[in-house]
Structures are given as structure tokens and as C-alpha cells.
Amino acid sequence: MHVMILGAAGMLGAKLSSALAGTTRSARLTLVDVVPPSAPQSAVPTTCISADLSAPGTAQDLINHRPDLIYHLAAIVSGEAEADFDKGYRINLDGTRYLFDAIRAAHDADGYCPKVVFSSSIAVFGGPYPDVITDTFFQTPQTSYGTQKLIGELLLQDYTRRGIMNGVALRLPTICIRPGAPNKAASGFFSNIMREPLVGLPAVLPVPDTVCHSHASPRVTIQNLIHAGQMDLSALGHRRGLNLPGCATTVAEQIEALRTVAGSDAVSLIRPQPDASIMRIVSAWPQRFQADRALALGFTAEKSFQQIIKVHLEDELGHAAT
Numbered sequence: 001m002h003v004m005i006l007g008a009a010g011m012l013g014a015k016l017s018s019a020l021a022g023t024t025r026s027a028r029l030t031l032v033d034v035v036p037p038s039a040p041q042s043a044v045p046t047t048c049i050s051a052d053l054s055a056p057g058t059a060q061d062l063i064n065h066r067p068d069l070i071y072h073l074a075a076i077v078s079g080e081a082e083a084d085f086d087k088g089y090r091i092n093l094d095g096t097r098y099l100f101d102a103i104r105a106a107h108d109a110d111g112y113c114p115k116v117v118f119s120s121s122i123a124v125f126g127g128p129y130p131d132v133i134t135d136t137f138f139q140t141p142q143t144s145y146g147t148q149k150l151i152g153e154l155l156l157q158d159y160t161r162r163g164i165m166n167g168v169a170l171r172l173p174t175i176c177i178r179p180g181a182p183n184k185a186a187s188g189f190f191s192n193i194m195r196e197p198l199v200g201l202p203a204v205l206p207v208p209d210t211v212c213h214s215h216a217s218p219r220v221t222i223q224n225l226i227h228a229g230q231m232d233l234s235a236l237g238h239r240r241g242l243n244l245p246g247c248a249t250t251v252a253e254q255i256e257a258l259r260t261v262a263g264s265d266a267v268s269l270i271r272p273q274p275d276a277s278i279m280r281i282v283s284a285w286p287q288r289f290q291a292d293r294a295l296a297l298g299f300t301a302e303k304s305f306q307q308i309i310k311v312h313l314e315d316e317l318g319h320a321a322t
Contacts, residue, residue, distance in 0.1 A: 002028040003229070004065065006053060006099070007073030009033035011178060012119070015222050016071060021046070025230065030065055033074070053095035059102035066106070069229050072099060072118045077185035081145035082281060092148035100159050107164045116156065116167040117228045120241065122214065124150040124171060125286045133286045135243055135293045142284035157240045168233050173214040173246030173289070173301070175221055177312040186281040190215065193251070194258055194309060197266040198317065206275035209255065212287040214246030216301050217311040224299045235297060245291040245301035247308060257305040261313075 003020055007013045008031035020026040021042030029046040031037035032053070039046040047065075051058045053074050074095060075081075081088030096118075106112035123146030124139045141147045156167040177198075178191040189206050190213060196203040216224075224244055236242065249257075259267045291299070302308050313319035 001025050001069060002030065002065070002067045003069045003071070004030040004032065004062065004067035005037075005071045005073065006032050006062075007071075007075065007119075008037035008048075009035050010073060011180060011218065012175065012221065012225070013071075013073050014038065015218055016073070016225055017046075018042075019222050019226060020044075023226075030062075030067060032062060053099060054091045056098070059095075059098040060105065063099075063102040063106050063112075066112060067114055069115045070099075070117070071225065071229065072096065072116060075119070075149075077183055077188075078121075078123060078143060078145040078281060079186040079188070079278070080184040081148065082143055082186070083184075085144060088144050088148060092145065093151055096148075096152040097155065100155050100165070104159065104164045113163065114165055115229065115233065116165045117225060118152060118156050118167060118169040119225075120149045120153050120169040120171045121146065122171050122173060122243070122286055122289070123284075124153065124241075126284055127286075129286050132288045132290050133243065134290050137286075139241075143281055146284075153241045157238070160240055161238065166233050167240055168228050168236060169241045170224065170228055171241060171243045172221060173216045173244060175218055176215040176308060177316075178218065179312070179316045186278050187213070187285075189278065190251075190254070193270050194254065194312070197258060197269040198262055198309075198312070200266075200269070202269045202271055204273045205251065205270050206273055206278045207251065207282055208274075208279075209252040210250060211279075211282060212248060212250045213282070213285065214248045214287065214289055215305070215308060216244065216246045217308045219311050219315055220300055220302060227298055231297065239293075242294050242297075242299075243289050243291045244294050244299055246289060247302045247305055248288040249305045254305050257309055261306060261309045 018040040021040040126140035126142040153169040174187040
């Protein structure tokens with residue numbers, strides 16, 4: 001199978017390419033990003049392409065490679081999309097539309113119909129919220145990022161309905177604990193207040209510790225992305241947007257999990273510093289999900305935030321599980 005990953009130089013894209021390179025299902029990989037992606041160490045033939053999906057003509061060039069499975073992870077994050085309106089719509093929406101239309105042109109030419117896994121977000125939802133979001137809760141995003149992701153979902157669903165592609169949109173919970181340097185995501189502090197104290201560095205907490213959010217580790221997120229690429233998507237019927245399960249945790253519960261795993265000295269490095277702009281974005285997001293459809297289809301999530309911390313220690317810091 002020829003797999004193309006758009007956004008392959010990002011954290012999820014790099015981890016996904018490494019994971020796919022270790023499976024027998026991937027006979028060929030094409031990795032694409034605006035900065036040159038790195039090929040995983042593997043015998044799987046890999047092509048790395050530096051390209052901007054939002055530039056006219058790029059999508060057509062990429063689809064000329066005729067991948068069987070496309071992971072569309074390319075996007076700018078929530079905080080950046082909110083701060084830069086034009087950039088958010090150009091990259092998160094125009095790039096997606098160019099991709100889907102390039103697939104449509106290839107479909108019209110020779111019947112090409114790839115499987116497409118689109119990384120959406122729980123930001124497609126907007127309040128007022130019930131205590132728990134079910135699979136039938138409506139989407140009314142309250143950020144530009146959420147709006148861009150929702151439009152992408154609707155396009156994917158319509159193009160799938162018309163037989164142009166076979167798509168699924170995965171509404172990912174916030175990925176935590178993200179490795180590497182902080183990014184511009186409004187949700188980035190959820191990782192920052194764990195990642196930095198675990199290596200003895202201070203971290204800023206911009207919201208009250210009563211804030212609750214749904215999380216998944218990078219490890220389980222990659223497992224879910226691979227599962228989506230392998231499963232029979234006809235089981236979804238005409239509803240191609242899927243809420244993925246996550247571990248719903250308040251910031252206070254995160255901090256207590258950190259205390260249990262790493263001790264009070266680590267917790268003492270977290271410094272409250274309220275940020276109204278971040279709180280405004282985060283307060284528009286849902287908190288808890290009852291992801292019955294995804295669970296029934298074989299998607300998974302961690303059961304506790306302590307598990308998420310231990311995944312980070314094992315996968316990023318080389319600590320053995322205890």
C-alpha cells in the first residue's frame with residue numbers, strides 16, 4: 001500500500017511515519033510538509049517532499065503520485081489560526097479544498113478513489129454544553145480553527161457520499177504530553193505544565209486548575225490513526241465525523257497525577273499566570289465525551305492521566321514503566 005502523510009514533519013506526522021514504516025502494510029511512503037520531512041529508518045521506500053499544500057497546483061502534483069491512503073494532518077494550530085485569520089483559512093481550509101478537488105479531478109479522469117484520514121478536532125463543537133458530549137451533539141464551533149476543521153469535515157463527507165474518496169474525520173482530543181518545544185496551540189499549556197517540570201524546568205499555567213479537558217497521548221493517537229487507515233470505513237455509514245475517546249481530566253487532577261509520578265518538587269515548578277486570551281479559547285471547548293461509536297469500532301484511550309505521564313516518560317525520556 002502506498003501511504004501519503006501530509007504534515008509529515010510535525011510531531012504526529014513524524015511518529016506516524018515511523019510507526020507505519022515498521023508495518024508490513026506500508027509498501028511505500030510519501031512524506032510531505034512545508035519543511036523537508038525526515039524519512040524513518042526503515043527498508044520501506046520513502047519519498048520526502050517539501051511543498052505547501054495551500055499553494056495552487058501543489059495538491060495536483062501530490063495526487064499524481066496516486067497514494068492509496070492519505071493522512072491529512074497538515075494544519076496550523078488553534079492559537080495561531082485565531083491570531084492570524086487569513087493564514088488560518090489559507091492553510092486549514094484552502095489547502096484541504098485543493099486536496100479534495102485534486103482527488104476529484106483524478107477520480108473523474110480514471111476512477112481514482114483513495115482512503116482519506118482527516119485529522120479534525122474537538123474544537124468543532126461549541127457551547128452551551130451538556131455535562132458529557134455524546135456522538136449526536138451538534139457542531140457549532142466558536143473559534144476560526146474549529147470552523148475550518150468543521151468545513152473540512154463537511155467537504156470530506158460530501159466527497160465521500162459522491163464516491164470521490166473514502167474518508168473519515170477523526171475529532172482528536174488534545175494530544176498530551178506533546179514532546180519538544182511549546183507551540184502556538186491554545187491547548188499547549190496542558191503539555192507544558194507536565195513536560196517542563198518532568199525535566200526540572202518551570203512552566204506557566206494560564207488558566208484556573210478547575211478547567212477540564214479531554215486528552216490522549218501521542219502513542220494512543222498514532223494507534224488510532226493507524227486503526228482508521230486499516231479499518232473498513234463502511235461501518236461508519238454516512239456519518240464520517242467521529243469523536244475519539246479521551247481521558248477527561250481537570251488541571252488540578254493533572255497536577256496531582258504529576259505529584260504522584262514525579263513528586264512535589266516537580267509540581268512546585270508550575271506557576272499560575274492567568275491569560276485571558278487563552279482562557280477565552282479554551283472555555284469554548286467541550287470537556288467530557290461519551291465516544292460510544294469510536295469505542296465500538298475499536299478506537300482506544302488512556303484510562304487515567306497517570307498513564308499519559310508514564311507514556312511520556314517511556315517514549316520521550318527513556319524511563320522504564322513502573
